[in-house]
Amino acid sequence: MAWPGLRCALRTAAAGALLSLALAASAAEDFAFLPAPPVPEPAEAVLTGLALAGDRLVAVGERGLIALSDDGENWRQVQAPVSVLLTAVTFADAEHGWAVGHGGVVLGTVDGGESWSLQLDGREVNRQFQRFAADRVEAREAALDALPEDDPDREDAEYALEDARFALEDAEAALETGPVDPFLDVLFLDERRGFAVGAYGHLFRTADGGENWRIAIDGLDNPGRYHYYDLHQRDGVLYLCGEAGLLFVSRDDGASWERIEDLYEGSFFGLANRGGGVIAFGLRGNVFASDDGGGSWERLPLPPGPSLYGGTALAGNEALLVGAGGAVLRLAADGGVRRLGHPDRDTLSDALPVGNRVYLAGMGGIARLVEAVAR
Numbered sequence: 001m002a003w004p005g006l007r008c009a010l011r012t013a014a015a016g017a018l019l020s021l022a023l024a025a026s027a028a029e030d031f032a033f034l035p036a037p038p039v040p041e042p043a044e045a046v047l048t049g050l051a052l053a054g055d056r057l058v059a060v061g062e063r064g065l066i067a068l069s070d071d072g073e074n075w076r077q078v079q080a081p082v083s084v085l086l087t088a089v090t091f092a093d094a095e096h097g098w099a100v101g102h103g104g105v106v107l108g109t110v111d112g113g114e115s116w117s118l119q120l121d122g123r124e125v126n127r128q129f130q131r132f133a134a135d136r137v138e139a140r141e142a143a144l145d146a147l148p149e150d151d152p153d154r155e156d157a158e159y160a161l162e163d164a165r166f167a168l169e170d171a172e173a174a175l176e177t178g179p180v181d182p183f184l185d186v187l188f189l190d191e192r193r194g195f196a197v198g199a200y201g202h203l204f205r206t207a208d209g210g211e212n213w214r215i216a217i218d219g220l221d222n223p224g225r226y227h228y229y230d231l232h233q234r235d236g237v238l239y240l241c242g243e244a245g246l247l248f249v250s251r252d253d254g255a256s257w258e259r260i261e262d263l264y265e266g267s268f269f270g271l272a273n274r275g276g277g278v279i280a281f282g283l284r285g286n287v288f289a290s291d292d293g294g295g296s297w298e299r300l301p302l303p304p305g306p307s308l309y310g311g312t313a314l315a316g317n318e319a320l321l322v323g324a325g326g327a328v329l330r331l332a333a334d335g336g337v338r339r340l341g342h343p344d345r346d347t348l349s350d351a352l353p354v355g356n357r358v359y360l361a362g363m364g365g366i367a368r369l370v371e372a373v374a375r
Contacts, residue, residue, distance in 0.1 A: 032103045032179070033121070036064030036080040043067065043075040047361040048087050050352040053112045054094030057354070059361055060086035066099065068113050072354065075366070080107065081118045087198075088185045096191040098210060100183035106196050108210045119210040122179020125202065128215040130171040137164045163223055170200075170225070187231040187238075195254060197240065201225035205254060221259045222246060232271035234278055237293045241268035241280050249294035263288055263297055269309045275317035275333060281308040287321070287331070302337055305329075310350040312358065320358055320369075322348035328360070328369065342367060 039045050047061035057069040064080040066089075080086075086101035091113075099107045104122025109115060140161040147154045174181070181199045188194035196204045196213070201224075205216040226243035233239070238250040240257065247260040247268055266283035273279075277291035285305030288297045308323035317333035326342030342348060346364030353359075360367040 032082060032084045032105075033118075034083050036066070036077075036083045039063075039065050039067075039077055041365075042077045043069075044365040046363055047365055048085070048349045049089045049099070050350045050359055050361045051089045051091050051097065052352065052354065053091045053097055056094070056112055057352070057359065058089055058091070058097065058113045059366065060089045060099045060101070061361070062086075064101075066107075066113065066116060072357065072359065072368070078114060078116070080116050082107070085182070087182060090186050090188055090194075092188040092191040092194075096188075096209065098186050098188060098194060098196075100186040100196050100198070102182040103179045104181055104183060104198070104202075105179075106183065106186070106204075106210060106213065119206075120196070120204065120213045122181060124213070125181065125204070125215075126171070126174045126179065128204075129202070130168070130175055132215050132217070133164065133168040133171040137161070137168050140164045167225070184228065185230045187233060189233065189253060193253065195231055197228035197231050197242075199227045201228065203228060203240075216254065220248065220257050227267075229268065229282075230270045232278065234273055235293065237278075239271050239278055239280070239294060241271055241282070243267045247280060247297075251293075258294075260294065260297060264299070269307065269323075270311050270321075272311035272319055272321070273313035274319035274331060279311065279319060279321075279331070281311060281321055283307050285323075285327075285329075300331070300335065302329075305339075310348060310361075312351045312353055314353060314358075320351050320353075322351050322360055322362070326362075340369070 045061055045065055047059045049060045051058045059067045062085055064083040066078050066080045067075045068078055069075045082105050084102040086099050089099040091097035095110055095112050097109045097113055104125035106120040107116045108119045144157045144161055147157055183196045183198035186196045192209045194206050201222045203217050204213045206213045226246050228240055228242040230241050238254055240248040245263055245265050248257040250257045266286055268280045268282040271280050277289055279287055279289045281287045285302055287300040287302055289300055290297045306324040306327040308321045311319055311321040313319050319331045321329045324347050326345040328340040328342055330338040344364050346362050348360050348362035350361040351358055358369040
């Protein structure tokens with residue numbers, strides 16, 4: 001048991017730390033919502049995500065950077081309303097696109113990436129999470145009160161209420177510290193229906209192209225609030241992966257989710273198509289594959305290697321994965337693996353095939369891999 005004096009000292013220190021964090025968050029918030037600063041060579045900056053808007057390449061990255069290229073060689077920066085790290089970008093068609101990033105921001109464009117507006121930020125994310133957490137506490141208090149004292153389910157209900165109260169404490173603390181939790185991926189099913197996922201189990205969805213975003217974490221079995229890293233769609237099935245081996249499948253456009261249990265304990269950082277199925281990849285080069293819409297998964301027999309952060313399907317039922325230290329892996333249809341690597345050894349985060357090239361994004365900016373050479 002802590003002595004009363006020590007308890008007071010710890011409480012005072014915690015209060016001081018919280019105040020310092022709140023002040024730092026306030027200053028960071030003021031900076032975060034300034035327009036992105038100009039970048040002289042956008043293709044050489046830190047870039048995290050790539051997408052196609054029709055025939056146009058779109059890249060996002062550090063300090064709110066959004067860069068466009070119509071030929072894959074020449075890149076130009078466009079204005080963005082935030083200066084936080086942007087982590088992912090997607091387009092539903094040649095005109096409608098979205099980017100997400102730190103501070104809980106979601107940006108939208110309706111003109112192929114030429115201009116962007118702020119649709120959601122971490123302040124609203126925190127408000128919605130606090131309301132959700134408060135409602136969950138109220139519901140679980142009512143559920144517990146409805147059980148007789150000798151009901152065998154009462155202990156589980158008490159634990160559930162305790163978890164809900166901890167989540168509410170986290171939500172109320174987030175309101176104090178400000179918009180700091182990042183979104184890490186964004187996916188749209190069409191120009192109206194989309195999702196943004198990220199740190200601490202956040203999942204938001206929209207049904208109107210981003211005019212309104214709503215928290216949508218109910219029904220996801222993630223009591224530890226582990227991070228979600230990637231969201232993927234194939235053949236009407238949604239796949240969601242994350243920290244600590246989290247892997248979910250939805251067959252009803254995200255209305256409900258099935259958790260895939262006991263694959264492994266490491267983090268999944270990404271998902272990609274391969275052949276007729278989907279692969280999930282992550283920590284230390286682990287890769288799992290499903291060829292039946294997420295019903296069953298098999299670990300690919302790969303030796304341990306660098307962590308893998310991004311991937312894409314290639315022709316011939318193959319896939320390309322990229323990751324730490326410039327890792328580039330080509331997964332053949334027959335299960336063979338070719339390790340290509342990147343000469344600069346810069347960590348890579350995304351890959352996008354266009355014609356006979358694959359564009360890579362990472363710490364060193366844009367790199368191009370000629371698919372014919374990669375073979």
